[in-house]
Amino acid sequence: KPIKGKGLNKFLNVIQGDLLREQTDVIVICTSSKSLLDSVLEAGGKTLQQSFKNKFKEHAKDPIFSMxxxxxxxxxxxxFVSWQPNSDPNILSQSIEQLVSNVIEKAASENYKSIAFPAIGCGRYGCSIDLVAQIFVRQVQRQLTKYPIMISFVIHPDGTDIYNEFQKHIGSVHEQEKFSSTKSISTKIGQGTIEVKKGDITKEIVDVIIGSSSSDNLLQVLLEAGGEKVAHAYYEQYQSNPNSLIISTLPGKLSCKKIFFLKWEPNKNPEILRQSIIDLIWNVIQNVNSYNFTSIAFPAIGCGEHACSVDIVVKTMVREMKQQIQNRKLPWKIIFIIRPNEENIYDEFCKQLLASNHESIDYKLPSTWQISKEDKMRFDVSKNSNEYKSIVIDFNKSMKKNYQEIIKIERIQNERWYMQYLAHARDFQKRLNENTEKSLYHGCPEDAASSIIQDCFNRSFAGVNGTAYGVGVYFSSNAAYSHGFTKPNSNGERFMFLACVLIGKTTIGNPSMKTRPVGFDSTTDGKHIYVTYHDAQAYAEYLITYK
Known part of the structure; x- marks a missing residue:
């Protein structure tokens, strides 16, 4: 019996039977499926056979032609559609998606009201039945929002396994529609709003949709929904920089402005898992902020195929998002999208969202900071102050014979970055039960110094000062060592930061380490060099300009 539901689902069904006996406006035949092609030509008689022979010569390279x-x-x-299988799931998805679009759009333009599809790709081609069924059903569902045409998938009576897969995916469409009217819950956090709802993330109308390059299922859904251009852009960026923490693409067919695919790896260790979620949220916030976007659709990353602890993932994700919005005073709307059949995950998100934020801390800025009405981040430190003198004393421990004069020392007042650093420091203290902050130096050219003041020690600086102990951002307790990475500007001036750095749990590094080793927060040479791998792990407190 057909599986039918309400809404769009009333136009979609799967049956077991003979495609050639379907009383429908259009039947779809793949020209590369010899057995089905031979059967339809035989059933159509000699006139059809001769007409097909003539027309195929003319339209052999066309994606679709009708008779x-x-x-x-x-x-x-x-x-008649031209289609070839592919072992690459992404190429396979794109080809089926295009096939479905071609057929439905053509039928709509010719005023047909019903179409019968065979299970293309599920026979001798040996494609994944689950994947083929999922793509067909999802793409038909999208097309039905534009064209109200009756769609039937006609499965051969011997193909019970194929029938069951199509039935399953059509059933999930019904479940999604059943929950589509479910009221979401939301709460105000500072100037922003966080909402939890059931639904399909590809249908959200927001500035940014978040995906994960580490989740095959989520990646597949977003690339399929976004279309060929999104998939091409994603794989092009991935191939050029497979270690990138984030890949940003245009939306394609999605109703957003950007799609962010984040690199994230699950871990069974609760503390490492918790920290990885904190890092992920921080990465999202930084990138969304850089585009001046204000709305985000977020999936329940880690709660599906990775089978991570739902309690840890959801609690950390919601808590961090609350704190980011509150501490940064962001007027954003965050929507956590939960799939309709994931009731336990939805319940956990609701519980955490509505829980009072007992751990919320009202961070205070340093007493030495000056108040400014301008958007200013650099403030000269008075040469007569103890603040200035203490910096010079430490600088001179290794630099006394390496410079002629200090031109100025500037205090860096980047409130957004400082608040994030404090939040990170709190997490380190809680996790390690000790203060691991160190004052370390970082030398760089003038243009890099200006960039760091605006955007912190982000991953674009990874490896710039060497890779011997890991591909991260390098700091040293020895100012003379950091001096080696400075470059004089046209006035002969050099630039060195004195930074607060959270070294956490550290280990000896090597050039193969592109991210922090599992169980550690930084790498080191065992003497004076420390390498960090997270943007918020260091704060540039002062910039020393000298000759």
């Missing part, structure tokens, strides 16, 4: 039926066929028309 009137005849003989024993009950349909009004046959759509």
């Amino acid at each position: 009137s039926t005849g003989g024993r066929l009950l349909a009004k028309a046959i759509y």
Whole structure:
């Protein structure tokens, strides 16, 4: 029996039977499926056979062409489609998606009201039945929002396994529609709003949709929904920089402005898992902020195929998002999208969202900071102050014979970055039960110094000062060592930061380490060099300009 539901689902069904006996406006035949092609030509009679032979010569390279039926066929028309399988799931998805679009759009333009598809790709080609069914059903569902045409998937009576897969995916469409009217819950956090709802993340109308390059299922869904251009852009960026923490693409067919694919790896260790979620949220916030976006659709990353602890993932994700919005005073709307059948995950998100934020801390800025009405981040430190003198004393421990004069020392007042650093420091203290902050130096050219003041020690600086102990951002307790990475500007001035750095749990590094080793927060040479791998792990407190 057909599986039918309400809404769009009333136009979609799967049956077991003979495609050639379907009384429908259009039947779809793949020209590369010899057995089905031979069967339809035989049923259509000699007139159809001769017409097909002539037309195929003319349209062999076309993705689709149509013919009137005849003989024993009950349909009004046959759509012959050109299609080839592919072992690459992404290419396979794109090809099926395009096939479905071509067929439905053509039928709509010719005023047909019903189409019968065979299970293309599920026979001798040996494609994944689950994947093929999922793509077909999802793409048909999208097209039905534009064209109200009756769609039937006609499965051969021997293909019970194929029938079951199509039935399963059509059933999930019904479940999604059933929950689509479910009221979401939301709460105000500072100037922003966080919402939890059931639904399909590809249908959200927001500035940014978040995906994960580490989740095959989520990646597949977003690339399929976004279309060919999104998939091409994603794989092009991935191939050029496979270690990138984030890949940003245009939305394609999605109703957003950008799609962010984040690199994230699950871990069974609760503390490492918790820290990885904190890092992920921080990465999202930084990138969304850089585009001046204000709305985000977030999936329940880690709660699906990775089978991570739902309690840890959800609690950390919601808590961090609350704190980011509150501490940074962001007027954003965050929507956590939960799939309709994931009731336990939805319940956990609701519980955490509505829980009072007992751990929320009202961070205070340093007493030495000056108040400014301008958007200013650099403030000269008075040469007569103890603040200035203490910096010079430490600088001179290794630099006394390496410079002529200090031109100025500037205090860096980047409130957004400082608040994030404090939040990170709190997490380190809680996790390690000790203060691991060190004052360390970082030398760089003038243009890099200006960039760091605006955007912190982000991953674009990874490896700039060496890779011997890991591909991260390098700091040293020895100012003379950091001096080696400075470059004089046209006035002969050099630039060195004195930074607060959270070294956490550290280990000896090596050039193969592109991210922090599992169980550690930084790497080191065991003497004076420390390498960090997270943007918020260091704060540039002062910039020393000298000759």
